[in-house]
Amino acid sequence: MAMGFFLLTLFLLSFSLFSVSTQGGSSELSPYYYDKSCPKAMKIIAKVVKEAVHKEQRKAGALIRLHFHDCFVMGCDGSILLDTVGDMESEKEAPMNKGSMLGFEIIDQVKSEIEKACPGVFSCADIVAVAARDASVFSDGPGWKVKLGRKDSKISSIERATSDLPRPNSDVDELIARFKSNGLDETDMVALSGAHTIGKARCLTYRNRIYENSSYINPSFQKQRQNDCPVEPGQNDNFVEDLDLVTPKKFDNNYFKLLYHGLGLLTSDQALYLGGEGKTDKIVLNYAKNQRKFFRDFAKAMIKMGDIYDLTGSSGEIRKHCRKKN
Known part of the structure; x- marks a missing residue:
């Protein structure tokens, strides 16, 4: 009986460790994450991005840059999309972002249309990642399978954006x-x-x-x-x-x-x-x-950059609006 109890305890401990290790991070991301929960999402994103890029080509580079600047600050968690609220000053206000980041309205439009198709399912962080890919494709660039399943950050950090983003005068x-x-x-x-x-x-x-x-x-x-x-x-x-x-x-x-x-x-x-x-x-x-x-x-x-992802468990959410936490 003692041996049976020991084996049961070992099993439960192993299961517990497995559960903790897979709550967040790139290991659980998959290109097929929304295939059942939001099958129309990819077509919605492609349609909006294509229209935006064809209307103003500059937005293609802006969408790729948006993903880059998001991932380099606390991981690819949509934190760059959050507006300043109270004591939390947005990453948008950091020197490398202020006045130069574009494409937020495109993400807002995508989010609005996806929420109609499958409310509360598709994260803003994943929209940014897919929009970057589509921006490349609609500019005659390469495509790739985007890993999905990220949660959205509840915080934005101007301090981290100021310190972590590469500078235009860097050697x-x-x-x-x-x-x-x-x-x-x-x-x-x-x-x-x-x-x-x-x-x-x-x-x-x-x-x-x-x-x-x-x-x-x-x-x-x-x-x-x-x-x-x-x-x-x-x-x-x-x-x-x-x-x-x-x-x-x-x-x-x-x-x-x-x-x-x-x-x-x-x-x-x-x-x-x-x-x-x-x-x-x-x-x-x-x-x-x-x-x-x-x-x-x-x-x-x-x-590889899209794998920079640190949110675990309840530290993330699926935002209803990309500019503010729920």
């Missing part, structure tokens, strides 16, 4: 360290940076690149950018420039070709290629020569 060592802290290697970092092939940047984020003693910059490119972005901060701070000056509306590998010629707009862009002497120069050259490889690695890196 390659800073970038590598920032990505490594999120479980992403140098290949992931360069591949994900390739999303700038359809992005834009504000004058205030690249002013240091075109006026300071920047390494590896094309003189003609530098002079033209200075014409549009004056040296003194002021009314032109929010002037936006394409990160890819050649094919800004198409998701391709042209971004890496521009880096090779010293045409990276942000300091953090050009830091990836420094004339053959940089730590990630070989990766950039590979992507510049081989778009297929870039697409494959980008898709892998997006899936």
Whole structure:
């Protein structure tokens, strides 16, 4: 009888440990998570994103960036969508986000339509993840199977957003360290940076690149950018420039070709290629020569980034409205 009691106790302990370990985290995420509970959701997201991107191509880059900035702060939990309430100041107000993050209204529209189809089921965090994938596809970029099943955070942290997000003036060592802290290697970092092939940047984020003693910059490119972005901060701070000056509306590998010629707009862009002497120069050259490889690695890196997910048990929820907790 004692042996039977021991075995029963061991079984219950094992079950308890298993239950705790699978309450949250990427191990329980699956592309098929909503197949039964909300089968129409993927078509709804695709429809809204396609219409938004075709109306304003800039929104494609914005949606991918939204997912990136969400995942790098406390994991892919939709925390960036929350508005400031009381003592909780939103991540939207952090220096890297304020005035430059777009696409929130697209997520709101998707959420509204999904709630009509299957209320209280599909998380805002998952909407952001799927919308990023669809934004790539509708810009002629790669697609991938998005893992689903995330919960939404009940908090947003301006402090974490301020400290954790990569900065536009970062050098390659800073970038590598920032990505490594999120479980992403140098290949992931360069591949994900390739999303700038359809992005834009504000004058205030690249002013240091075109006026300071920047390494590896094309003189003609530098002079033209200075014409549009004056040296003194002021009314032109929010002037936006394409990160890819050649094919800004198409998701391709042209971004890496521009880096090779010293045409990276942000300091953090050009830091990836420094004339053959940089730590990630070989990766950039590979992507510049081989778009297929870039697409494959980008898709892998997006899936890997989507696994940055820390919510467990009751610490998350399925928000009814993406801008506020229930």
